[in-house]
Amino acid sequence: MNLRIPTLVSLPLIAACLTEGAPPDVDLDDLARKRCRGGFDCNDGNACTTDACVGGACVFTAVTAPTACDDANPCTWDDACQGAACVGTATLPLLSGDVTPDLEGWTGYLETTATTSDGQVVTVDTAATPSTQSVSSWGQPLAATWFATHDLEWRARVVTATSNPYDGSAVVFPAFSGWYGVGVEREQMVMLETGAVTWGDQSQSYPLATTAWHTYRLAFPATGGLALYVDGALALQRATFTAGAAIGFGDHTNDAGFDGTFQLDAVRLVPGASCPVGPPPPPL
Numbered sequence: 001m002n003l004r005i006p007t008l009v010s011l012p013l014i015a016a017c018l019t020e021g022a023p024p025d026v027d028l029d030d031l032a033r034k035r036c037r038g039g040f041d042c043n044d045g046n047a048c049t050t051d052a053c054v055g056g057a058c059v060f061t062a063v064t065a066p067t068a069c070d071d072a073n074p075c076t077w078d079d080a081c082q083g084a085a086c087v088g089t090a091t092l093p094l095l096s097g098d099v100t101p102d103l104e105g106w107t108g109y110l111e112t113t114a115t116t117s118d119g120q121v122v123t124v125d126t127a128a129t130p131s132t133q134s135v136s137s138w139g140q141p142l143a144a145t146w147f148a149t150h151d152l153e154w155r156a157r158v159v160t161a162t163s164n165p166y167d168g169s170a171v172v173f174p175a176f177s178g179w180y181g182v183g184v185e186r187e188q189m190v191m192l193e194t195g196a197v198t199w200g201d202q203s204q205s206y207p208l209a210t211t212a213w214h215t216y217r218l219a220f221p222a223t224g225g226l227a228l229y230v231d232g233a234l235a236l237q238r239a240t241f242t243a244g245a246a247i248g249f250g251d252h253t254n255d256a257g258f259d260g261t262f263q264l265d266a267v268r269l270v271p272g273a274s275c276p277v278g279p280p281p282p283p284l
């Protein structure tokens with residue numbers, strides 16, 4: 001493609017068009033050079049520009065209104081125009097801790113009032129209000145194939161937690177259908193115990209002082225299964241993973257006496273190893 005700068009199109013606009021997926025059969029130089037009869041002669045293939053024919057020449061102007069687009073990158077979401085460029089989001093915040101989860105798109109189940117925010121972190125505390133149920137769990141829908149490109153990362157601290165196989169009072173689900181979760185979801189969930197982190201089926205356990213803040217990252221290897229990293233170190237691995245279209249966290253067990261208190265201050269999706277996008281996200 002000839003990269004000579006046309007007289008009627010600014011360099012930033014050309015750069016944006018070239019990197020934002022103009023169809024290969026559109027030659028922007030030719031477009032800018034040729035005489036046009038109307039805007040229909042000037043399609044640059046870029047949703048972030050309006051295309052016009054002014055005085056017989058094509059003029060491309062960056063959109064100013066919020067406009068959705070497609071950056072042709074499956075590793076990014078919420079693609080939107082920034083000037084003439086289509087920019088997607090590679091790191092997707094899901095929970096900030098600054099407000100209760102319902103205000104950030106999470107659906108709560110049962111004792112939702114046992115989950116609070118102090119303006120900085122979310123606390124799930126079913127230990128303070130033990131009852132027949134003592135369940136306070138939360139789920140958020142995601143694009144069905146999110147795990148193919150991204151890892152799930154969160155920062156958490158346990159105050160007290162109890163668990164038995166398939167039942168935990170401080171858990172994170174990489175697939176969650178709501179309420180208590182179903183069998184396979186409970187099997188592969190991450191359970192935080194006071195002195196360890198385990199899979200829900202307790203097939204593996206990693207000693208850890210969970211009462212300190214740690215960054216947990218659940219990765220989805222291309223070969224299948226799950227890998228859990230704690231502060232960057234591999235802690236747990238399993239061979240199988242059954243995906244879902246939502247994630248979850250909370251105290252999901254209604255077993256008598258299996259209650260706990262734990263805190264989250266961040267949950268987010270970050271690009272996985274198979275899908276690097278730009279510089280790595282800032283540490284939590």
Ligand SMILES: [Ca+2]
Nearest residue numbers: 046049050051
């Ligand atoms: Ca356009």
Ligand SMILES: [Ca+2]
Nearest residue numbers: 073076077088
């Ligand atoms: Ca995208």
Ligand SMILES: [Ca+2]
Nearest residue numbers: 134253258259
């Ligand atoms: Ca419970």
